[in-house]
Amino acid sequence: MxxxxxxxxxxxxxxxxxxxxxxxxxxxxxxxxxxxxxLPDPSTFPVEDIKKIADEILETKSASALQYTATAGISELRKQLVSFTGLRGVTGINENNVFVSVGSQEALFMLFNVLVDPGDNIVVEKPTYLTALNVLRTRKPQFHGVPVTERGPDLQILESELKKLHSEGKKVKLMYVIPTAQNPAGTTMYLDDRKYLMELASSYDFLVVEDDAYGFLVFDGDNPPPLKALDKEGRVIYLGTFSKILSPGLRLGWIVADEEIIREVELFKQNVDLHTPSFNQFIAAEAIRRGVIQxxxxxxxxxxxxxxxxxxxxxxxxxxxxxxxxxxxxxxxxxxxxxxxxxxxxxxxxxxxxxxxxxxxxxxxxxxxxxxxxxxxxxxxxxxxxxxxxxxxxxxxxxxx
Ligand SMILES: Cc1ncc(COP(=O)(O)O)c(C=O)c1O
CATH class of the missing domain: 3.90.1150.10 (Aspartate Aminotransferase, domain 1)
Structure with a gap:
């Protein structure tokens, strides 16, 4: 001891x-x-662009870039993220649906704390992202695993598990899923399967936490729209990250979700770290605006x-x-x-x-x-x-x- x-x-x-x-x-x-x-290959970091942007921010916006800011993130970045997430096909959202976090890891931590109680029925892919699992484990849920095939989670197994739980009077609260370039399996769900998953989520009334960490990094075959783009009911909580497309050291991620969910996460984050570093947010906003990432x-x-x-x-x-x-x-x-x-x-x-x-x-x-x-x-x-x-x-x- x-x-x-x-x-x-x-x-x-x-x-x-x-x-x-x-x-x-x-x-x-x-x-x-x-x-x-x-880890990303460091040769992919746009060092010169970041240097230029950082200098300009310090010259022109230091009063706000070095200051405390809003818990949900700086308005400039949230606005840019509305259009940037649009590149993935997610439309019909506005700044109030966007929340900036310290990497998507903090978003996972906050969401699972805000949404999951001990004993809740939670669906995860088998295998799935290890650190999301570790956060979920601290919430002590009842896990249900869906094997990942070459075309993503096996939806037939999911459906029979949902049916079985339903017949026992139980309900799944949420599914955590990485539909695109899954970590660790590297698979991507077909469009039809995505639609089918959304139908299941609707019929069995569960939330979907969609981790799109690699959505911008598909280099082979089709890249169908994320589940969030197919979501008509606001039940998908979408997570994006700058870690794989700009720099993980900036520790920036974002959530796109219904405003009611965003508000709850905001209350939670006030207790975690008040807000995500302002300076880094200004850098990311400018990197999107100037097309550096794209x-x-x-x-x-x-x-x-x-x-x-x-x-x-x-x-x-x-x-x-x-x-x-x-x-x-x-x-x-x-x-x-x-x-x-x-x-x-x-x-x-x-x-x-x-x-x-x-x-x-x-x-x-x-x-x-x-x-x-x-x-x-x-x-x-x-x-x-x-x-x-x-x-x-x-x-x-x-x-x-
Ligand atoms: C699927 C997935 N989600 C989330 C993360 C967390 O990344 P970050 O907190 O850097 O955004 C990672 C990192 O490897 C990941 O692979």
Whole structure:
């Protein structure tokens, strides 16, 4: 027991650092090729544009840019976000439907706190974004998992689960879903499935938290409109982020939702951090207004497509054929399934000893299943690291077959 453990609140007991995070920490400062993170390639940061914008803001708007501001975000950015989200096909919204957060992670934290009580029935994809799951876990809901197929969540399984719950007199409160370039599966839902999901949400009366973190980063095939664009009832809460398209260090994300939900989040955020940094918001507003993000995107997408292809080629060369993998249509990750007997948590230590790290896939399953899976990032490592790291992983897997 630590010296101060008796002083910590009961809530912190669910925050215990995971075995995996502890292991991955060991990579810090070592020459380990990391496929574990979800970092953008730093060459995609529009440094010169940001420098120019920051200088101009300090020259012309320092009184407001360095000042406290409104909890929901600066008006300039909220206005820009109305049109920017419009590029994803979301229309019929105004500034009052937009709320600026400290990355979409804070938005997830606030929304799950505002919406989820212990015991509530919550639907998540299997697998899904690990840190959303971790926040949800602190709310102690009843999880229901829907497997992700090559075309997104299996809606037939969802429908039968909804029917079953209904027959037991239970109701799903919300579904957390990443319909486009899913993290970690890399899949995108078809338009028909999106419409069908919205019908299910309407018939069974649940909210949809739509995480569109990679919506601007689809580099292959169709990019159908987000669920929010198909939402006629205001039941979709849309989350966007600047992290993958401008800079994660600015820590900026946004929510698009019905005003009643926005107001509740606003009350909550007043207790969290008052507001999102004003200066960063001015930078983002200007970056949209000047088209910096829009003109940078084609370069980022083609770089990630190139890296994805490079990694897939390396996997095809070095991984045994018994390893299955996704071919992501966007985003930053490839998800792999090793033969059933593998436990990728146990394998991680050995992989790191050989100089390569990944995230064991079980972290992305609410029930910690998927023990033979791993998530591998291709956006951050360079080509030489991709080739070398995949070769090391391939040799390790082969040695255990
Ligand atoms: C699906 C998804 N949602 C949300 C986030 C949180 O990102 P941020 O807080 O930087 O916006 C991430 C980050 O990797 C993500 O992959």
């Amino acid at each position: 630590g010296k101060w453990e008796g002083f910590f609140s009961k809530e912190t007991s669910s925050l215990k650092s995971s075995e995996i995070r502890d292991l991955l920490k060991l990579t810090e400062g070592k020459s380990v090729i990391s496929f574990a993170g979800g 003109s940078n995107l084609p370069k980022t997408k083609s770089l990630y497509k190139e890296k994805r292809d490079y990694m897939i080629n390396a996997m095809d060369k070095f991984f045994p054929s018994s390893v299955k993998r996704t071919k992501p249509v966007g985003g930053m990750f490839i998800f792999t399934w090793l033969p059933e007997k593998f436990n990728t948590v146990q394998l991680l230590q050995e992989a790191m000893n050989r100089g390569v790290a990944y995230v064991p896939g079980s972290s992305f399953f609410y029930d910690y299943s998927g023990t033979n899976t791993m998530r591998i990032n291709f956006s951050f490592p360079n080509k030489a690291e991709i080739e070398r790291g995949i070769e090391i992983l391939g040799n390790l897997i082969r040695s255990k077959l």
